[in-house]
């Protein structure tokens with residue numbers, strides 16, 4: 192991850208431990224993925240076993256980790272930093 196945006200120089204690490212709260216966003220994303228996977232399995236194969244469910248959930252978490260990690264950090268940062276369409280358009284940057 193860059194330490195600052197290469198376009199507008201917005202710091203991606205505003206303070207130490209800033210992304211601690213992104214865990215709660217990640218938790219919500221993973222809960223949605225779990226429920227979606229479980230409902231999908233229930234519809235496709237209603238006679239599933241617990242080990243099938245755990246295997247699918249493990250695969251879903253591992254495969255979605257690069258996306259959910261970055262997405263939760265992006266959402267967390269967007270909660271605190273307002274989008275500025277003019278940032279990065281000034282001649283000095």
Ligand SMILES: [Zn+2]
Nearest residue numbers: 196198199201
């Ligand atoms: Zn930027």
